[in-house]
Amino acid sequence: MSTNKDIAILGVGMHPWGKWGRNFVEYGVKAARDALADSGVNWRDIQFVSGAATIRNGYPGQVAGATFAQALGWQGAQVNTSYAACASGSQALAAARSKILSGECEVALVIGSDTTPKGFLKPQPGDRPDDPDWVRFRIGITNPTYFALYARRRIEMYGDTLEDFAQVKIKNAQHGLSNPNARYRKAFNAADVAASPMVADPLRLMDICATSDGAAAIIVSSVDYARKVGKAKAPRIAAISTVTPTFASALVEMPDIATDSAVAVPAQSFRAALPRKAYEEAGIGPEDVSLAEVYDLSTALELDWIEDLQLCARGDAAKLLREGVTRVGGRLPVNPSGGLACFGEAVPAQALAQVCELTWQLRGQAGERQVAGAKVGITANQGLFGHGSSVIVKA
Amino acid sequence: MSTNKDIAILGVGMHPWGKWGRNFVEYGVKAARDALADSGVNWRDIQFVSGAATIRNGYPGQVAGATFAQALGWQGAQVNTSYAACASGSQALAAARSKILSGECEVALVIGSDTTPKGFLKPQPGDRPDDPDWVRFRIGITNPTYFALYARRRIEMYGDTLEDFAQVKIKNAQHGLSNPNARYRKAFNAADVAASPMVADPLRLMDICATSDGAAAIIVSSVDYARKVGKAKAPRIAAISTVTPTFASALVEMPDIATDSAVAVPAQSFRAALPRKAYEEAGIGPEDVSLAEVYDLSTALELDWIEDLQLCARGDAAKLLREGVTRVGGRLPVNPSGGLACFGEAVPAQALAQVCELTWQLRGQAGERQVAGAKVGITANQGLFGHGSSVIVKA
Amino acid sequence: MSAVLKEQAVGVPVLDGWFTLDEQRPHLLGTRCTACGTYYFPKLKGFCRNPDCNGESFEEVPLSRTGKLWSFTSAAYQPPEPYVQVDKEAFVPFAIAAVELAKEKMIVLGQVVAGTGVESLRAGLEMELVLEPLADGKLTWKWKVAA
Amino acid sequence: MSAVLKEQAVGVPVLDGWFTLDEQRPHLLGTRCTACGTYYFPKLKGFCRNPDCNGESFEEVPLSRTGKLWSFTSAAYQPPEPYVQVDKEAFVPFAIAAVELAKEKMIVLGQVVAGTGVESLRAGLEMELVLEPLADGKLTWKWKVAA
C-alpha cells in the first residue's frame, strides 16, 4: 500500500535565506529555475504549479502559484495555491502529490517564497475584540510567550536547563556554518547565548528564530516518470501528514488565550499526531529514521519535536542532546541544515526548505553537514490555526 | 479514461447570499451542516476539509479550511486551503477530487465563505508604484473599466446593443426570483435598467454585479463510497479545469494596464482555454451541455462566456439571448440560479455556489427555475492573476 | 495617555463581558454548551466545537477562579500595540501564567500580578484570579499566587 | 490639493520612468527581452515571461506612440484613491482607451484626453500618445485621436 503512494523528488532549489529586501517573486523564480535545472525537466513540461501562499505583501503575496507560473512564463499548467501558515509548503507539496497519485499530472513544481517585513510581527491596527490575535496582544501576550511557556514546562517537568536550550543553538549554529543557503553562518558558545538578552523567560534572544526572506522549490513526479527520465533512484516522498488537531486540543496555541475544555472528550496532543500519521502512511517507524528537520521556532521546541517524533521517550530529548546523539556525527542528527536557528523563518518556503535538505542528505550532497548513511528523513512543523505537517523522505 | 476520474456529489448546502454583516465562519458552518445533512455523511467521517480562502478579514479569513474544521469540531481530518481569487472554490474542489482519486481519502468537505466590506473594493493605502493594482487606480482605471472594455468590444465587433446587455439582467433577475439563496429577488424591465446610472460606458449600475456575504459547501466522495452509502446515482463531477493562461495572453486583464506582447509567440485567449480543458477531461463536447452557470460579473460578460464555452459561434451569443435560448424554458439555459446578477459575488463561495446549482438542477430539485431534462451542466469563472475555472457536472 | 483619559478608564474592563468586576472575587466569564457541557473561553456562540456534539445553545458561566500553575514566563520587553504603550524606560517587565482549571479542564493565560516575578513561581502552585489595571487604567484579569 | 503643491507638480510625471517627458512626441517606456524580442510595459526586470525563453537581460525601449483603438469606455464616477480626488461636483467624467500597438503586438490602456468623450470614438481609430496633467498637476500619458 505505502509504496503505491510514493512520488519522486527530481530536483530541488533554493534562494539563500537573508534579509534582502527584494520582491518575493525574484527569490521564487531563482529557486524554481535551480530546481528545474537540478531535475533536468523543462519548464514547458511542468503540468501543475503548486504554490505555498504567504499572508504578507498584499494581493500578490497571496497568489504564489499563479504569480510564479506567470514569472516563469504562462504555459497553461494547472495551478493551486495553498495557505496553511508554517505548513503552507507541506500542503502545497501534498497538493502536488495528490495530483500525481490521482494520475492528473506526472510532474509538478512546488514553490514557496517570502519577503518578510522588518522587526517583530504584530497585528493589524484597529479595535477588534472578536479577533483572538488582537486580544492576546491587548493583554500583553506576544509570540515568544507561547514558546516560553512550552520551554518552562520542560524545565518544570523534565529538569531541562537553560544550558540545554543553549546547546541546541550551539549545535544548530555549528550545522549551518557550511550551508550556503543559511542566513546566519557563525559559531556560538554557551557564553554567547547566556549573554544574549532574556526575551521571555526562560528564552533568550538567541533561543528564538528570526524571520527571513527566502525561497525553496521542488520538482516532484510519479515514480514512473522518474524512471522514464532516468531518475529511478531519486529520493521518494513516502508520507505527507497535514492532519488537523483533534478536539480537545491539549496545548494553548498561538493566538489563543485558553485551551479547549476537555470535560466532554479527552485532551489530545496535536504535535504528536502529525508524525504519527506520517509514520502510518509511510509504513515505517521512528526506529527507521536517519535524520530529522524540525521546526525550532525556539531551541526548546526542538526538544519537544524530538519527543513528538517518538525519537525518544517523553522527557528524554535533552539527554539525547547532551549525549551528542542529535548532532551531525551522532546517531540521529536533528536539523543538520542548521534549522530555523540558522535560517530564520520564511513562512511559505520553510517546510519546503526542510524537504530540500532531506533530499540533499539522502543523495549524499550535503557537504560538510552530510549525515553518513542517511536513508530516511522526517520533517515536522506547526503553524497557526491548527496547521502543521510532517513529511517522510526516503532514499 | 474520463469515467475513472469521476467523483460523486453527495450533498450540497448554502448560506443565503446577502449583506448580513456577520462573521464568515457562521455562514460557512451553516452551509457545511446543510451539506452534511443533505449527504447523510457524519462530520466525523469527513477525511479531508478543503477550504477556499478569502483575502479579506485579516488572518482568520485566510484559513478557511482549518477555521471551519475547528468550528465544526477538530476531528483530525487532513486539511488544505486554496487561494485563487474568484476560482478559489474550484481549486478547493479540485484539491478534494485529487485527494479522492489518489485514494488518500474517500469523502471530503469543500467549503467557501465570505463576509465582504461595504462599498467598492479599493486598494490598500500607501504609495506603491511596483504594484499594478495601485498603478491602475492612480491613473483612473477601476474594476468596471475592464468589463466595460470587453462589453464595448462586443458592440464594435458584433453589433451587440445596450438593450442586449439589459436583457441579460432581465433574464437573470427572472431566474433568481424564486431562488431562496439569492440576495436580489426582484423582476426588472428594460426601462429599469435604462434608468440606472451609467458607470463605465456601455455598462450601467444594473449591468455590474455587487459583492455579497454568502457561503457554499459540497460533500464529495469516490464513486465507490457513493455506492456504499446508497448514492450510486448522485451527480458526478466529470471535469475541473484550473489551467493558467498561455503566454502571450491576449486580453488586458485586471489589474494590468497592458497585455502581453505577442511578438515572439502568438496571443492566446485565457477564457476560451478554461472550458476547452474541461471538455477534454470530461470527454464530452459543448453539444452535450444542458445548462451553464457562468460568471456574469457584468451582463456583457455572460455573452462572452457563452462563446468561450463554445455554446455558439464567436459573436452569436446575443442572437441566442434574443431568441430566448438561454432562459429557463429555452434550449440551453444560462445562469438558471440567477447568476451573479441575483447573488452578488462572495468570492471564495461563488464557484462552489455554481456547482451547488448544477447539483440541484441535475437532481431535479430546482423548483420554479428547474431546467427540464438537465443532464450535463458546465460552469465558468475567472478571477485575478491568471486564475479561472470550469467544472462539468453530469447526472 | 493623558491623566484625564486614564481617570475615565478606572473600573472599565479592557474587554467587555470577559470577566466580572467583583473586586474581591472576580471570575472570567465563559460559555458552556448545554448539550455536552464543554466550556468555552472566550465565550463561544453559534456551534459547539466538540466534533461529536451538534449543540447550538450555550449558557454564560463564571469559570473557576482558582487553578494550578501549568507553566509561566515573562515579558521582558514591552509588547507591541494594541498593548498600551508606555515610555520604554517606564516599562516594567511582568510575568505571565498558564493556569489549569480543574473543573473546566482547560488552561487559561493571563498576566501575573505586578510584583511577582518568575523566580517566585513553580508549576503546581495554586493561583487565583484578581483584577489589576493596565497602563491605560482599564482593568484586566491577572493571576496571583493563592494565599 | 493646494495651489502651491499643484504648482510644484507641474511637469512631474505621475510614475517615474514610465514615459518620456517630450511634450510634443512622448513615448511610453518599456523593456524588451534581448533574447526573444518580447516587449514589456511596465518595464520588466529579472526573467522573461515567454515560457520558451530563458532571457534575463532587457533593454529599455520607447514604445510606439501610435496605435489602433481596440476598445474604449468611460469613468462616469470618480475613481477611488490613489486616484487624485477632487470635489464630487468638480469631477468631470473621462474616457479610457485600449490601444493596440502594431509593432509591439500589445494593447495598452490609458485615459483619453480631456474633451473627447466615448461618443466620438470607434474601434479601429488611429490614436496617438500625449501627456496631460491629473488633478494634482502630475503628468500622465493619455490617448488622443490622431489628427
Ligand SMILES: [Zn+2]
Ligand atoms: Zn457541545
Ligand SMILES: [Zn+2]
Ligand atoms: Zn525573452
